[in-house]
Amino acid sequence: MAKDESRRLRPALLQADQEVLAALLAFPDYTPSNPECRREVLTEALQTMQAKQSLEVQTLAAAKAARDEANSSEWRFHNLILAAKEQVIAQYGRDSAQVQALGLRRKSEYRGRTRRKGNSAAT
Numbered sequence: 001m002a003k004d005e006s007r008r009l010r011p012a013l014l015q016a017d018q019e020v021l022a023a024l025l026a027f028p029d030y031t032p033s034n035p036e037c038r039r040e041v042l043t044e045a046l047q048t049m050q051a052k053q054s055l056e057v058q059t060l061a062a063a064k065a066a067r068d069e070a071n072s073s074e075w076r077f078h079n080l081i082l083a084a085k086e087q088v089i090a091q092y093g094r095d096s097a098q099v100q101a102l103g104l105r106r107k108s109e110y111r112g113r114t115r116r117k118g119n120s121a122a123t
Helices: 011-025 039-092 097-101
Strands: none
Touching: 011 039, 039 097
């Protein structure tokens, strides 16, 4: 039996297993002593595996679609908030308390430009 059944099998190994099943089904006199290895059980296990794999693919696609929709709604919300900030600036002015309440800096909080004194040497 397998060593670690919590990890996924390689697709090449699963393909090889399916080829073994196809070969077993071609044996007309195959009669195993272990009832778990009967044709019916093996074929049912293959069909169950394929159904679960199909469900997994569909679920992953649904999860990706949900992630994309969430991402889209996050960006829409963010862009609307940026537009709302611009509206507050336009309505109340750049130096208003409302601008500061949004977490923005008021115009008066910026340091003004200062002129540098020239380094020209007088002769």
